[in-house]
Amino acid sequence: MTDSDIPWLDEQEMHLWRRWLRVETELPAALGRALGQTSDLSMQDFETLVRLSESPEHRLRISALAEQMHWERSRLSHHLRRMSARGLVDKQDCKEDGRGSFVALTEAGMAALEQAAPDHVRAVRALFLDGATEDEKVVLGRVLDRVLERVAD
Amino acid sequence: MTDSDIPWLDEQEMHLWRRWLRVETELPAALGRALGQTSDLSMQDFETLVRLSESPEHRLRISALAEQMHWERSRLSHHLRRMSARGLVDKQDCKEDGRGSFVALTEAGMAALEQAAPDHVRAVRALFLDGATEDEKVVLGRVLDRVLERVAD
C-alpha cells in the first residue's frame, strides 16, 4: 500500500485540521496557566464551582453534576474527593436515597470562585471570544453544533 | 462581592464558550475511540507516526519532532519510550552530536500507520471537516488563526 492509496487530507484540509488541533490543546493550556496565576484553581475546579454556584442551594446530586458537565462519574468522584480535601466543596448524604449524595459549595469554595472569576472571564474573552466578530461567532456556533451532532454519543 | 460585580459572560457568549469546551473534549474522545477500534494506536501515536513518515528517511531528531508537534521534550521522551517498547519506532544515536538522538519509523510503525490512516482520515472528515461548508471553513480558519495569535507563547 502506498501513500496514494490513502484518502489523505489535501493541503487546505490538513492546515485547518492541524490548526484546530493546536487550538484545542493550547487554548485550555493558556487559560489554565492564567487561572493558576491568580488563583489555586484549575479549569476543572472552576467549572465545577460554577455549576454548583448556579444550582439551587449551591448543591447538586453527584450524578446530576456529572451529567451537566459531561463527565464520567468516576472522574467526578475522584475530583470531588480532591476538592473536598481542599475545602472547596462538601459532600452530604441524601435522605431520599441512601445510595446518593449531594455536593455543596463551601464558603471557601464560593470565595475562591468569586475571587477567580473576573480574571478568568477576562481571559476567556481575551483569548477566545474576542478572536471572532459577531458574524464569525454565529458561523462558529453553527459549525460547533454540527460537529457536536456528529460526535454525539 | 456579589454576582453582579463579576463581568460574567452573557447568554450568547456562555453558550458559545460551553459548546467550544464540549467539542474540545468530545471530538478528540470520539476520534480516539474510533481510532482505537480499528487499530492499536492513540491519536498521539498516530500524530507521531505521521510526522515521522513525512520526514526524510522517516526519521527526525527528537527535539525537532518535539518542536513540530509542539510537545514538551519530556512528554515526547516518555511517549517515544512506550512506542519504542511496542516496536513502532526506533531510537538511534546521532554521530554529529553525541548528546542527541534520532527516532525512526520501524517497518511495524509504518505498517500500523498505513493500516490505521484510511479509517482515521475518514473519521476526521466525518466528524469534523464535513461539519463545515467551504465558506465556513474559511471563517473557522480565520478565527483559529486569531485565537492562536492570542495564545501564542
Place this chain on the structure above:
DNA sequence: ATCACTTACTTGACACGTCATTCAGATCGG
C-alpha cells in the same frame, strides 16, 4: 419476604502529562 437486577457512588490499578532534576556531551571564554 426473597432473589435477581439496577442504580449511585467509590475504589484501585494503570496510562499519560507536567514539572523539577539529572546527566552526558557540546561550547565558549580565559
Place this chain on the structure above:
DNA sequence: CCGATCTGAATGACGTGTCAAGTAAGTGAT
C-alpha cells in the same frame, strides 16, 4: 586546555483521567 555554562535528552515524583471491579442501597417480580 579548563572550568563554567548550555543543550539534548532521560528520569522520577506527582496529579489527573480511564477502565474495570466493588459496595451498598433501591426496585420489582414472584
